[in-house]
Structure formats: structure tokens, C-alpha cells
Amino acid sequence: MDVNKNLTIRFSDLNYYGTDGLLKNKQKQILKNINGRFQGGELTAIVGPSGSGKTSLLNAIARYRRKGISGNIKVNGDDIKLYKNQIAYVMQESHMYGLLTVLESMKYAVKLKIGIPLSPAIISKISKILKMFSLEGHEKTFVKHLSGGQCKRLSIALEIINDPKIIFLDECTSGLDSASSYQCIKLLRQLVYKGHTIICTIHQPSTLMLEMFDHIYAVANGQCIYQGSLKNLLKFLKEIDFQCPQTYNPIDYLMEIANDIYGERNCDLINQIENGRNENFCHSLKYEERSETDEFEAYPIPTFNSQLLYLMQRNVSIILRDFTYTYFRLFAHLFLGVLVGFTFWQIGNDASSVFKDFRLLIGVMILLVYTSLYSQITLFPTHNKVIKRECFNNWYSPRIFNIALFITDCPITIVCVLLFLIPMYIMTNQPPELFRFGSCFLILLLLSYNSQNIGLLAGSVKSVLLALIIAPFLMIHQIALSGTFILQKDAHPLIGSLFKTTFLNYATEGMKITIFGFNRTQLDCDDIYCHYAKPEKLLQFLQLNSTYEEVIIVMTLYMIILRIIIMMIVNFQLKAK
Numbered sequence: 001m002d003v004n005k006n007l008t009i010r011f012s013d014l015n016y017y018g019t020d021g022l023l024k025n026k027q028k029q030i031l032k033n034i035n036g037r038f039q040g041g042e043l044t045a046i047v048g049p050s051g052s053g054k055t056s057l058l059n060a061i062a063r064y065r066r067k068g069i070s071g072n073i074k075v076n077g078d079d080i081k082l083y084k085n086q087i088a089y090v091m092q093e094s095h096m097y098g099l100l101t102v103l104e105s106m107k108y109a110v111k112l113k114i115g116i117p118l119s120p121a122i123i124s125k126i127s128k129i130l131k132m133f134s135l136e137g138h139e140k141t142f143v144k145h146l147s148g149g150q151c152k153r154l155s156i157a158l159e160i161i162n163d164p165k166i167i168f169l170d171e172c173t174s175g176l177d178s179a180s181s182y183q184c185i186k187l188l189r190q191l192v193y194k195g196h197t198i199i200c201t202i203h204q205p206s207t208l209m210l211e212m213f214d215h216i217y218a219v220a221n222g223q224c225i226y227q228g229s230l231k232n233l234l235k236f237l238k239e240i241d242f243q244c245p246q247t248y249n250p251i252d253y254l255m256e257i258a259n260d261i262y263g264e265r266n267c268d269l270i271n272q273i274e275n276g277r278n279e280n281f282c283h284s285l286k287y288e289e290r291s292e293t294d295e296f297e298a299y300p301i302p303t304f305n306s307q308l309l310y311l312m313q314r315n316v317s318i319i320l321r322d323f324t325y326t327y328f329r330l331f332a333h334l335f336l337g338v339l340v341g342f343t344f345w346q347i348g349n350d351a352s353s354v355f356k357d358f359r360l361l362i363g364v365m366i367l368l369v370y371t372s373l374y375s376q377i378t379l380f381p382t383h384n385k386v387i388k389r390e391c392f393n394n395w396y397s398p399r400i401f402n403i404a405l406f407i408t409d410c411p412i413t414i415v416c417v418l419l420f421l422i423p424m425y426i427m428t429n430q431p432p433e434l435f436r437f438g439s440c441f442l443i444l445l446l447l448s449y450n451s452q453n454i455g456l457l458a459g460s461v462k463s464v465l466l467a468l469i470i471a472p473f474l475m476i477h478q479i480a481l482s483g484t485f486i487l488q489k490d491a492h493p494l495i496g497s498l499f500k501t502t503f504l505n506y507a508t509e510g511m512k513i514t515i516f517g518f519n520r521t522q523l524d525c526d527d528i529y530c531h532y533a534k535p536e537k538l539l540q541f542l543q544l545n546s547t548y549e550e551v552i553i554v555m556t557l558y559m560i561i562l563r564i565i566i567m568m569i570v571n572f573q574l575k576a577k
């Protein structure tokens with residue numbers, strides 16, 4: 001593939017059926033046999049009244065949406081799928097990590113997309129792009145502190161770093177004032193001079209803005225009502241007896257016709273332009289202005305290992321700066337550990353308090369379940385939009401992202417469990433044996449990972465609100481069948497067998513063994529008689545159904561299987577569109 005060749009997109013008989021209704025049972029035709037051509041090296045604006053199908057058309061052509069779409073989309077005569085790596089899609093909202101600086105964001109884009117070390121040539125390319133996008137001087141600014149216009153420009157800059165030949169932008173001027181919108185389009189104009197093919201939807205374009213476009217593609221009710229240059233629009237309208245008043249913006253006039261202000265005349269427009277097949281009103285305007293100096297580069301595809309490493313590096317940078325997610329989470333675990341320690345002060349070796357000690361274990365597990373669960377619920381909903389943008393633009397695959405996320409979160413989870421366990425263990429006077437402490441730590445760590453998985457599973461359902469409702473429901477099943485409130489032997493035989501389906505049941509078994517098992521010596525007894533002074537007597541009463549090894553194996557398997565299911569759900573969601 002010649003990377004310096006202009007890429008022209010042609011689409012024909014494009015249909016898009018969306019689903020509507022509560023049960024998604026109603027089909028609605030959004031794009032109707034629509035055709036068109038976006039000339040390589042030109043700047044195209046897709047315009048149309050609100051709800052006319054601009055975004056649907058853009059998404060269909062960019063292959064951002066695939067479900068319900070039929071028709072042909074070709075790039076220079078070949079299937080558009082072959083040009084996957086040459087396409088960038090800039091979404092309407094700029095989803096980026098606010099805790100990275102502008103320069104860091106650019107560097108990670110390079111590392112993840114291109115997979116080559118940051119050579120002086122690449123650094124100078126980044127500086128050039130930042131200058132071009134008027135972001136020089138903001139290199140060290142956190143993305144969360146950028147203005148709307150700066151965010152928009154940065155989101156475009158991130159996508160052009162690897163020289164994609166085709167760039168799609170959805171509502172590239174939405175949320176920007178007229179000066180910022182003008183600046184943004186001017187920038188796109190500059191990219192077009194370099195040979196990029198750029199297509200963007202525009203909501204309310206001014207004449208001044210539209211004059212910077214080579215090609216206008218107008219849509220109404222899912223069909224093409226005009227394609228060609230702005231200059232030729234008046235000629236087109238004249239051919240079907242529309243005379244645009246001299247003081248009018250011709251596009252506004254076209255939109256008024258599309259909105260049936262002059263009677264139902266949309267059919268005339270569609271017939272005249274043959275629903276996008278008629279190319280008589282198009283002409284290349286600024287071809288000759290293409291810069292000779294800017295050559296497109298074909299970059300290598302990064303390896304799995306390099307992408308994993310860069311994603312982990314990026315996650316660590318974000319985690320270390322995220323007060324709520326990291327530091328508050330650490331502090332909360334320490335606080336709860338100390339609180340539990342004071343509440344159950346020095347009961348651990350007292351034979352008359354064995355049931356208090358058992359209740360302590362239950363309390364410890366439930367606290368850890370909830371701190372772990374809630375720490376992860378919002379993780380996917382907050383990452384989701386960034387992952388979606390980056391995965392669609394071929395930065396990396398969702399699988400690598402998931403693995404990187406798990407690995408980088410591991411140290412925090414370990415520290416959280418230790419911060420909780422150490423004060424609790426010492427203050428409640430549990431046996432000072434390293435092996436027992438280690439065994440207890442392992443059970444709680446696995447419990448924490450499994451609870452995190454429930455949070456992630458709930459969070460993988462798109463909305464935070466839904467996740468917050470689903471998560472406690474998923475957890476109730478675990479708690480009810482955990483063997484803490486009622487022992488397995490006392491439950492109905494039908495329910496009893498279900499205890500084996502919960503990781504919390506195994507965690508309970510494991511905690512009983514670590515605290516009262518492993519040949520623990522006799523407890524102190526200050527009363528005349530302590531029935532449970534011998535810990536094995538208590539274990540007999542509490543009834544053990546598993547060995548410590550079984551507990552570890554089952555909880556580990558539970559954790560791995562649940563993680564794989566979550567990865568599959570996230571992968572599916574990212575591909576489902």
C-alpha cells in the first residue's frame with residue numbers, strides 16, 4: 001500500500017437499520033440506500049438538520065458502528081477493512097486521561113501506536129504537532145485543566161501522530177465558541193494540505209466555516225440531498241427552481257428546504273442528486289496546494305510486550321496521581337483495620353470470647369468484600385470511553401488493556417489488604433505466628449480479588465448507576481451462602497449444596513482454619529470452665545468442609561474464571577457496535 005497516495009472513499013447503497021423500543025424489537029431505517037464520494041486529500045463536511053443521520057453515516061463509513069449496516073464502502077476501489085490501520089476516528093467528546101499532561105499523552109500515543117522508542121525525530125515530530133495545534137507552552141498542563149477547544153485539538157493531535165490517511169471527526173466543533181471552531185477547522189485544513197482525507201460532521205456551520213471545506217455532503221432523513229462544493233450549491237438549487245435570497249447563507253437555505261419550510265420538496269433534492277450518485281457538483285479545489293515536504297511514514301506494528309509495558313507505565317502514572325482511587329483507598333483500609341482492632345480489642349486468645357473472635361472474622365471478611373467491591377465498580381465505566389476510543393483507533397487490544405489493569409492494580413490491592421490486616425491482627429491479639437498470619441493474608445487477598453471481580457463484573461454493564469444497583473445484588477448471593485450467618489449443616493439440604501458455589505463460603509472456611517486450625521495451642525481461660533479452650537473443639541462445632549489447600553485452589557480458580565468472563569464481556573462490548 002502506497003502511504004503517500006490519496007485515499008478516496010466511495011460508498012453505495014448504504015443502509016442502516018437501528019433498533020428501537022423497550023425490547024429493541026422495533027426496526028428503524030436510519031440510512032436509506034445512500035451513496036457518495038469523499039475525495040482523497042479533501043476536507044468534507046457532513047451537514048444536515050438535527051436527527052437527519054449525520055453521525056450514523058459517519059459511524060457507518062468509519063466502521064465505528066457495524067451492526068445493522070449493509071452496503072458497499074470502498075477506499076480506492078478496495079474494501080475499507082483493508083485500510084483499518086489508516087483510519088482514525090475522533091469522537092464528539094474528548095475522552096482522555098485527565099491525570100496525564102499534554103506531553104505525556106502524546107508520548108504514550110506514540111509508544112502505544114507506533115511502538116518505537118522516543119527518538120529525537122519523534123520528539124521533534126510531537127513538538128511540531130503541538131505547535132501546529134497551538135498547544136505549545138501547555139506541554140506540562142494536565143489534560144483535566146485544558147479548555148474545551150484545547151481538549152478537542154489534543155484529541156485530534158493524539159490521532160494524527162501515526163499519520164492515519166483518513167480522519168473521521170464527529171461534531172468536531174460542538175461545545176466550541178466560534179473562534180475555537182474556526183481555529184479547529186483551520187487546523188483540519190492544514191492537515192488536508194498534507195494529504196489527509198478528512199470527513200467531519202458539523203452541526204450549525206457558518207458560511208465562513210463552510211468556505212474552508214472542499215466538499216459538502218448534506219443529509220436529510222437518512223438520504224443525500226446534496227453533495228458537491230459550496231460554490232456549486234446555488235447552481236444545484238437553481239436547477240430545481242430554488243432561488244437562494246442574496247443575503248442568505250446557502251446552507252441555511254438548504255436546511256430550510258430540508259425542513260420542509262418551502263413545502264415537501266426533499267424528494268426533488270434527493271432525485272436531483274440521485275441520493276448521492278450524482279457527482280456533477282463536486283470538484284477538487286485545493287489539490288494543488290498539497291505540501292510537498294510532508295511525507296507519510298509507514299510505522300511498524302508494536303509488539304504485545306511493548307504495548308503491555310507502556311500501558312502498565314501509563315496506569316502507574318495515573319494511579320500515583322489519583323488521590324481518590326489510590327490514597328483514599330489505602331487510608332480507608334488502614335482506618336478500618338484500626339477501627340476493628342479497637343472494637344475487638346485483645347479478644348484473640350481468650351477462650352471465653354471464641355464466638356466474638358468468629359464474629360470478628362465474619363466482620364473482617366464483609367468489610368473487605370465491600371471495600372474491594374466498591375473500589376472497582378466505577379473502574380470500567382470511567383475507563384470505558386477512553387478504552388473504546390483507543391481500541392477503535394488501533395492503539396492496542398482490549399485484552400492487553402485488561403491484563404495491564406490487573407497487573408498494575410495488584411500492588412495496591414496487596415498493600416490495602418496488609419494495611420487492613422496488620423493492625424487488626426495485632427490489636428485483636430491473634431496468634432503471633434508468621435505462617436498463620438501469611439495464610440490469613442493469602443485468604444483475604446484472594447477474597448479481595450474475587451470481590452473486586454464482582455465490582456468489575458457489575459461495572460462492565462456500561463452505566464455507573466446500573467453497576468451500583470447490580471453489585472450489591474451479586475454480593476448478597478455470596479453473603480447468604482457464605483456459611484457465616486448459618487452453617488451449611490443447618491441449612492436445607494437443597495440450599496446446602498449451593499454453599500459450594502460461593503467464594504465467600506471458601507473464604508470463611510479458610511479463615512476458620514487459619515485462626516483456629518493448624519494445631520493451634522490451647523486458649524487462655526479466665527473462667528472456671530471454657531468449653532472451647534481447645535480450638536479444634538470449636539472447629540468441630542463450626543464444621544469444616546474443606547482443607548486449606550482446597551480453599552486456595554477453588555478461590556484462585558474462581559478469581560481466574562471470573563476475570564476471564566469479565567475480559568470477554570468487555571471485549572464483546574467494545575466489538576459489539
Ligand SMILES: Nc1ncnc2c1ncn2[C@@H]1O[C@H](COP(=O)(O)OP(=O)(O)OP(=O)(O)O)[C@@H](O)[C@H]1O
Pocket residue numbers: 018019020028030048049050051052053054055056057203
Ligand atoms: N441505534 C439506533 N436505534 C434507533 N434509532 C437510532 C439509533 N441511532 C440513531 N437513531 C436515530 O436515527 C436518527 C439519526 O441519528 P443521528 O445521531 O445520526 O443524527 P444526527 O444528524 O447526527 O443528529 P444531531 O445533529 O442531532 O446529532 C435519529 O432520529 C436517532 O434517534
